Amino acid sequence: MSDFLSDINGYIWSNALVFLCLAAGVFFSIRTRLLQVRQIPEMVRLMFRGEKSPSGVSSFQALTISLAGRVGTGNIAGVATAIAFGGPGALFWMWVVAFLGASTSFVECTLGQIYKTKDRLTGEYRGGPAYYFSRAMAHTNASGAFKVYGLIFAAVTVLACGLLLPSVQSNSMALAMNEAWGISEWVVAVGSVIVLSFVIIGGVKRIATFASIVVPFMAVVYIALAIIIVALNASEVPNVIGTIFSSAFGADAAFGAIVGSAIMWGVKRGIYSNEAGQGTGPHAAAAAEVSHPAKQGLVQAFAVYIDTLFVCTATGFLILSTGAYRVFEGESADGSVIAEGGILPADVAVGPTFVQTGFDSFWSGAGSSFVAISLLFFCITTIIAYYYMAETNLRFLMGKAATIEIRPLRSTLGANLTLLLQALILVSVVIGCVSTASEAWTLGDIGVGLMAWLNIVGIIILQQPAFKALRDYERQQKLGKDPTFDPKALGIMGATFWENYDPVTGKTREAVDAP
Template sequence: MGEYIIGFSNWIWDTPMLGLLMGGGLILFVYSGFVPFRRFGHALKVVRGKYDENLPGQISSRQALSAAIAATVGLGNISGVAIAINMGGPGAIFWMWMSAFVGMATKYFTCSLAIMYRGKDSSGEIQGGPMYVIEEGMGKKWKPLAVLFSVAGILGLLAIFQANQLTAVLRSVIFQPNGWDQGESTKWILGISMMLIVAVVILGGIKRIAAVASRLVPFMVGLYFITVVIIVFQYLGEVPATLWLIVEDAFTGNAVMGGAVGAVIVIGARRAAFSNEAGIGTAPMVHGASKNNEPIREGLIAMLGPFIDTIVVCTLTALVILLTGVWETTENDGVRLTLSAFEMALPGFGKYLLMLAVLVFALSTMFTYSYYGHKCFNYLFGADKADYYNYFYLLTIVAGAVVSLEVVVSFVDGMYAIMAIPTMISTIYLAPKVKAASKDYFERFKNE
């Protein structure tokens, strides 16, 4: 079964999916008039709460961004970057950067549309996300696309990757050095423990999820940022050469057998999609619940996500792995590779700092992913049955803790690719609506 999952993931992420996400994102980037660059300052004012109003919705725009970043700034930045370097070499990071810049435009459009075309679930609650954008913005005849997105969302937005990597780091840092590790039984114990912790938060609904995420996100980003900056500072003289290595390898593919530049681009795009989720359709679901009646304002807030996630946090992780040289001297993969880098740079306590960061990153992502899957289930089966999804979600946390990393990554990648198809089709189809709304919005706020 695992071989089929890996094979499907590799097949669907070939050139067509690369063209859809990066090519489609580039079209949106240019079509927007380069909004991610030109309106970055205005977006920062918005997220600081300058324009907050008491409007319909479930959570504030800032909480929406925090919840979205909680899902994206997570193990994709710690483990995903390590996987990218392990598979594609330093050059994969360059293509993660390119994916992030076009991803900012993609999130600007998708999250503007999430407010523009909100729908209501069977209980009358206002909801947002690609499935509602498709049905409300494109019409009922396009509903099969909304169903496809929701089915893939239910499966792809499980916390199996987070459970897998948190289990790996806890075993490496705590259990194995102390002789407590009992193999499979330890995985089961950790999986059940994670399930119980997550249950306390997610069974309280989006307001509790957003409240917890808005407190955890600044803490986890701050802790990780400070730790990584300390490590990078130790190797400061080597940073320029390392950055050049990333750029050079992106166009030579020397770290990949045969110098396959195309393979490096695909690996970078896959890991960027997993890291910042631009074009996948997750962020519009939480931004669609924001107390905001200005679609463009929400889009501006959302576009900060890929910048924070990939340009800042992923780059710092990559520098730590590359500067310490562990990517060339160890067989470790995933979070264990990042763990090796932290231990080399900060002997004795580096691994504990990373373990704490991984713990917070993983749990915050688990909290937010449950909301995404819950919304997909709600759309398909109705609000009265949506809570059943939470129990399914909690059980899969245990499963994620015990299966192999390669199968977990491939399964999530495959489902993300399927989710991206309806998300990008609807976004490109409705892009003129966002363009018109952007013109109106910036006319009204031209002096801001």
């Protein structure tokens, strides 16, 4: 089974997907006139603005829900894996994916806001790729095909976020806690299930509250300590930068043979970490209460920078400057070692232990504990975000059937299937805790790859409404207005929520909008 899954992963993560991710980023960067550079001040300003409502969360809370999904094991174990199998140059390609991916994230998250709806059961905003695939072309002859496409994406996302991706997070968390404190994987599994049960059953409001407190605090503390350690090894920084760039293009003799691996692992782990183009960001973006879709698109574009340029870079420089790395030939830990920093134990596994060893070089004995605590919070919040995305797509799949009452249980079909999804994600967490790292990462890569293929192809086709929204936003911005959104005036069809939205009161005139 392991070999079979590896073969599937190899087909999904072929060079074609790497090229697609990079090409889409270049194309959207050109179409937005380098929005990821021009609008940075506006991105920062909007992060701390925006209103909450009974239906939606604030821009900042939506950002933290998104970051909860982005900032996780990919920022720690993922960076270590990229360096181990792609060399230091993989970090450069992670930067490239982040820079280009910011424009991709803007497009997908703006589409998520334009075509958002209200949940029939809870009244909360819902949205994401499945929603914009089915709604953006609803007025055309291709409506049937895109409805099916949306259903396929929703089913894949329920599978990926409900079963495949949580296991990666719990696996890294369990490995780090076992390394730091010798805690059994089963103990970690039981404790995680208890914490997650409390949060995810509370719905999107509790998820937003939890994420808005935990994610910013842990991210700031983690980055600050990583920067301190890198500063203490400041003499190594010029060499680290030189090695990153030379190995990224094969100029370094030691890494010349694996330059293709540097690109592959940089793109793969970059997308796994910042999720630009994967289709996860639009779910959180749609939950925000804003007066114009482009506002949340800009905020979510900046989330890519926070994830990769800040957190992943801090991890990469920590590993390389302290010498806590080992690079393998053949993209496998079974391959021969072609370079190493010199401080890793001989039998250490590729993953969070690289980062723990780097922290221990400065903070002997406590570094492993700090990384374990960081992963505990990062991974728990990421799993919670995965649950929210899986639930959103489950709601889409159920449609009106979600409100059907089941007798004699006297509960709705939606409520029962939601409970089943909650049980599924908790089982996935347990499986991840007791699985090997390679098995967990293979499952996670399959989930990310499938979602990325479907979403990027889809937004390339449906991109136009996002660019109309951007031009409209920048036009109103130049006039000194607080931009509001009127889809009919822009010729955007299918945005039924916004067609009934009153920008004066900030309320929608419809009680609830069908998926």
